[in-house]
Amino acid sequence: MDWTAQIDGYCERLGPGLLAEPANAVTNLAFVIVALWLWPRARGVERWLCAVLAVIGIGSGLFHTFATAWASLADVVPILLYILIYVYAANLRFWGWSMWVSALGAVLFVPYALAAGQVFAVLPGFAVSSFYWPVPLLIFVYAFLLRSRLPRVSAGLAIGTGILCASLVARSVDDALCPVLPFGTHFMWHLLNATMLGWMITVLRRHRLEPHRAEG
Template sequence: MNWFEQFDGYCERTDFTYWSEPLNALTNASFIIAAILMWTRVAHLFWGRVLCAVLFAIGVGSYLFHTHATAWASLADVAPIGIFIFVYLFVVNRHMVGWPIWASLVGVLGFLPYAAGVTLALDPLPFFGISNFYWAVPILLLAYAALYRRQMPLTARGFVIGAAILSLSITLRSLDMPLCDAFPVGTHMFWHILNGIMLAWMIEVYRRHTVEAPPASA
């Protein structure tokens, strides 16, 4: 694999110069700002701080991808996103739902075949196939909200809000190329802005859970 191979997958990009995607690049500040703001709010939570650090890395990685547009930058973009999903899922399973450690880890590993199944199911569908993998996350959030709505109603409502924001974000991501002729700067920048808000909100949901509900486990 050529890690320095460049490719164009976004409406805003017109060539392979560094600033060909200025809006897509600069809107990654949403992740950086969100991470900094949430850092102080979760000062008492180890896993909250871990999530903030990964959120910061998402902003950096995505910035690199939308400026360099290379294979290595793509990895820098997607790897922190995957890490955030895994860490947050562990936090939900272990510290919010209260599963034992072994079950929490199995639940995290179970995300891989689950996401693969969702991706394969959505791939042939018009529109949904564009961002097929990402739809696995709001679906999972809604599933947790439904399963634990009585055990932790406020947290479940937080999951629903997060799923709604992410669904809008994924929709705008998917419209980037289809609307390119009508909206030449593209809609991918809104994916960044809304995701910064959504990920900060999910960290806030965790923080509120620790305040409003008795600890599920130490």
């Protein structure tokens, strides 16, 4: 594989060069800004998530400037890492599972995502972002299952699901709307995704601050 091969997969990129996607590149600062804003109030695994959130912005920024295969890897790996850490934290805090069981649940996200992604790939309108759609589906399942046990957490996860779905729509219609929107809509994926990932950390933090309050 040629790790330096150029990738042109977005409406805004009309040619080679570091400045070929200005909106897509600059909006990655949103991830770093949200991470820095949440950091002072974060504790434990929340800080790990904040750190990875900042790295997501850096990795995505590299991809939308260099637009190479290696930069694409720098873009997607931190996202996967964030998901795995969050699933682990959710299992540990929301369900009260042991560290080992929580970690196993996080690892099982990978085969789940691969299988569900194949299903989304054949659904009309979902193929473009088929590898991402399993994520809001899983968050929704957690929200549904926690509706009686932790209603506040459930509501927070449901909000996260909605934001991520809107974000994925923006990512998916980028090419289709290119003829009428020269900058495309991928930059909205960055802004909405930064909001959503920050919100998910906030859901964890709020739950941590109310451990003594029984919900329901």
